[in-house]
Amino acid sequence: MKIRKHLLKESEERLRLALATTHQGLFDLNVPSGSVTVNREYATMLGYAYESFHETAESWRARLHPNDRELVSKVYRDYAAGLRPDYRVEFRLRTSDGSWIWIYSVGAIVAYDIEGKPLRILGTHLNITERKEAELRQQESDQRLSFALDSAGIGDWNMDLRTNIATRSLQHDRCFGYTEAVAEWGYDTFLAHVHELDRERVNSAYMAAMAGQGDHDVEFRTVWPDSSIHWLLSKGKFYFDDNGTAYRVAGILIDVSKRKSAEASMLAIETRYSMLFENSMDGVLQSTTDGVVVAANSAACAMFRLSESEICQKSRSGLVDMKDARLPLLLAERELHGHAKSELWMIRGDGSRFEAEISSSLYNDHSGSRYASLVIRDITDRKKAEADINQLAFFDPLTGLPNRRLLMDRLGQTLSSAQRTGQISVLIFIDLDHFKYINDARGHAVGDEVLKCIAHRLTPLLRQEDTLSRIGGDEFVVLMASPSHDLDRATHAALAVAEKIRLALSEPATIEGQKFNVSGSIGVTLLPKYGQTADDLLREADTAMYRAKNAGRNRIAFFELTMQKKIEERLAIEHDLALAIAAGQMEMVLQPQVDVYGNAVGGELLMRWTHPVRGPVSPAIFIPIAEESGIILQLGNWTLHQGCQALVRLAAAGRQMDLSINVSPHQFRQADFIEQVRAALAQAGADPTHLILEITEGLLIENIEDTIDRMLELARLGIRFSIDDFGTGYSSLSYLKRLPLFELKIDKSFIQDMPRDPDDTAIVQSILSMAKHLRLRVVAEGVETRQQADFLMAAGCDAMQGYLYARPMPIDKWMQTEMTLTGEGGAR
Template structure:
């Protein structure tokens, strides 16, 4: 088909769905001509019937025109515009030819109809049909002229002027309609062309924009045909391939070495693309610069509107840095950053695996927990960098000692652990093996560790705790994870035991250690709950003079456990002193003691009390202010309260301790040195401290009548107190002979001990003292001066 034929074929056909519709103006024109033709011929038929009075050939031709027009309208209505146009134009041309040939040839007025039909063909059927119709009309005119000279053409019939006028009106109207339709169609086509041009320009801009994005993208983009031949490569792809455009374009994608395409990967890609799906994966290989790169790759089929696949698009993103970062994070999650050794998490995981294996094989394993003695000293003397160097050097030495079969891990700041996974099945033999290895570790530390390139060296010792698993006492655990955690706890308990013996020691975990640790944990937990649930009780132990007359009492704390009953202070006080619980416990005792003093004062009785203060409580920043507020709240006489402190409190920040004691002494409170003689007694400190009392420890009183050295010490303390004007309280008086000894050497000594009364609930003692009248009446006190005038401003504020 020629170009002209193609245009004619598309001039008035209904295109496939989605490809647009026929020109609406042409369809309207075809409908107008068919409708006008039908009406015109219907009118001509009527006029001719009226004029001629009979049905003749002219009426028949008009009827044929009418039928043709109606059939054209039917074809249009049923979606066959081209067939309708062909029928209208060529049918009209044929009928008009017959009419002209029968009536006058070239002298027939109906030649005007040919002009309208040719114009209609130009708009509705295209160039080829128009030229064909024009040529046929010209040939017909020549043939009619030639035939008319020979008399072969029928005589021209002169129609009435009305019919002629009606005919010409119809022709002029059709000619005007086609002209207007042509103009309207032309304008519509111009508008469509403008819109198309704008859309094309916009699409060109978008394509140019997308092209620049792809050109500047850091991701490599390749477009290949379905055979794998490269048709496009952006600069990023060319850079990674190490090729220029001329070398890459047209090359087989498999021939580009930097694509990292091994046969298996290429086959997997082809199979996925053959199914019409995109392939995603990672390709690893050597870059053109020699480095190993990892690329996230996606290969997608490029489809045409009809669904056919014509190309493949390769998107390649270099994710080497991301994968290396992930690997580093994974390594850091399981390794110590300073030494490079496995960390606690990896040790627990490996320990769990060993426990599972050994449970099946019936063998023992051991965890050897090492702590560097006095590591803090190295850090403080040499700095953190030297400390890190020491840890790294120690890790290297321990790893060399352990070998490849044993895991060495760093657990904390100065703690390491070595897992011995495959020891003897006999517990005793396994213990010997673990102890031998721990001894080797200590021997390895005898050689100095080098800290830096300058050769700076340091020698350290270590405490070591060993935990066997199973521990030799038949103890097993549930899951391997629980077992690993328990073994770690056991090793830590044994390590703490080794450190408690002075360091540089080796200790095995024993069940008693674990029981003690478990008990400490329970007491700590329950004691915190006791403070919340009011389980503490205030006890009093009387203090008397040498004649047995009551002079006061010491306030003590007891714990009434809801399940275990009364818990001994020797059990929970040491545990409280290891944590912040001792501060809360001390605050409770001081508050209860003041409440008790205030309660007796309201009853008109004087109740002097002594209270033990822990160093940690005394060193609280707000302790002085808190005591001042508490005294004001309870409105008690401060002289009735004596605070007992130990000599160890003074060691350290002496000036601050003395300043705080003076501030509290200014409030009216008294101070007593508790357990005097058992600590680092210093007469120089004693002279400077604002104290009013010394309390002799019970260890001296117990044997004062049987041991001359104890007697001499007690006499010395009594003499020192006498010369310094201090009161003396003797603890632990349990025998009459002890009372006689003390009374003979110091008339004013205060006695406290089981001989005069055991500690008991405060309510019971107060009821007894109130009943026998031994509680003295509260003396009238002078007005107290404001505290702020006698306290250092810094402490008050």
């Protein structure tokens, strides 16, 4: 017995040493007395000092967590009754600070009484708080994961390969069409639910993963209990022991039927699109919104004569004519509405251009990036066909000129505009004289060549906005749209163009080395007239043409007889005026300007024209014609030279005085006018300080700064300036102080009713007062009565000019007279 007790004591001592090494608490419970002996680690674990700690069965139960008491009691009862091999249990104990720790306790009964009741229990306490808290956190995480997977429609599973038993979530079984959990599930059960067409592939993937060849990742079809087919995605991971043998596999299961269906639909769409893209007869491009091409079909490659990669490198700027004004409009409309259509000029790889019909739309790809599609159709052939149809419909096939149909359309538009705006337009009818003789003598082929030659000859004579048409046979019509608002100017323009046409037709036409003389009879009418139609106009011009033909052919006739006479007279004057200087018909006459004493202090040189047939022609007639025709430049230069020569003659005769000559605004604005003045002065050797250039107020209306610069440059030569007909123009008085002026000439319209007309009298007085303040000399024109002269002298006028003192006369005659201009000898 002593030996047995000794051995037990040694065993207990070894146990204490082992427990001290592993930091486990040791307890020794005396069951009958309830006293407990513990080691230092036991007390320390609960937060007590070992020296003052006393444990009893009663105090231990008081520290036990209320929720764990039933569990601990049951484990002990089962162990004591022999239902468990040992006493093992986890529970919570309260520490000295009131907190709870988790204890893993293992114990055993080491002594019984004679009745077999426990006398002594020996056991250990191990603090497993950290592990339990980790397990609780893991359990909470697993619950959250399970909730998330279930909410996302993901089933999870875990299968023990040693038992072939799988634990699954309810969502796992739902993926196979079950509303409630299946009782048993193993790999065979799983494989039986895989569609027979996918079963071998799925099994091969499973076996490969189990052999360590990657994770299990496979999509397959399953047949639900209602016979419907669904697609599932199964992902699993195998776990291997130290020997490399798989012992567990866990994973997830997802119903991907909707995605597979969408993919199938998308694949079908992409397949159809690909077929359309590649097989379309139209060119198709895909590009970014800023024009970078990302794809081109074979039709586009053929159209641009480039490979797809070459098209992508060129992008928009290399494929589209960027100068095409329609491009910005198409891009703006596409941006606004998402789609647009237009026609654009495109550029092939060899640099040649072709016109295409473009249909473009914007779209977003699956990632949300913005792209554009462009369908391109080469419309070169269509445009050519349209042009051919238009040419046949509206143009003469022989000459290429507009035909009668197009002429009448344009004539109708011009007439409507003219009736609305009052702008005058012109219609000219041309019929070739004796053209039938050419056809009869040389054949229609030669006649056709003559017609083409005439069309080519007449076209450059017209403005771009005018229409030259061939309306049939040898008849041509010209529509001049809105040459003027003024009837006289429009009539003059019509006559000028008609005369150019007549002269151009008179030139021989050389066909096949032979010359043919062709002339034309030309009829002219103007529009609009009240109630006039396009047919009326054509008939009027045709009537005028026959009047010209009946008058002897190769002539111009107007539909209105009065206008015809006026135009012919104007044309004749213009023609003769151009020859007048060379023929010696022009003459300069002098009208003196006198002071208050009747002495000649200056004079004005005036132009006179004596025609050999018409006799004297009034300046009121020929000066406006000279202005409109441009002959005024020739006349103005001649006047300048005559004025300089007159200054020299007067100086040589001892009658040196200031002479005024008129300068046309048109002449003054010529770029070489200053040089003309220098040349005239140098050639005659005249003194420029006695030359006065008379200009009108109209010269000051346009480009005043340039006018002032020219006047200042001429003033530096010594030349002085006078404003003629002062008070009748539109210039601003503010310019008077800036201009290098010498005098003002009061227009005779203000003098003739003076002094009985108070308005004219007030105007003249105002001009004289203003001139005095500006220190300008004043000459009054058109003085014809003593009352006018007396008033002007009393008002302080510097000089007077008019019939009261002298009519204009040749310079030689004026110098020969010895009479004193007192106002008594003037003849009317």
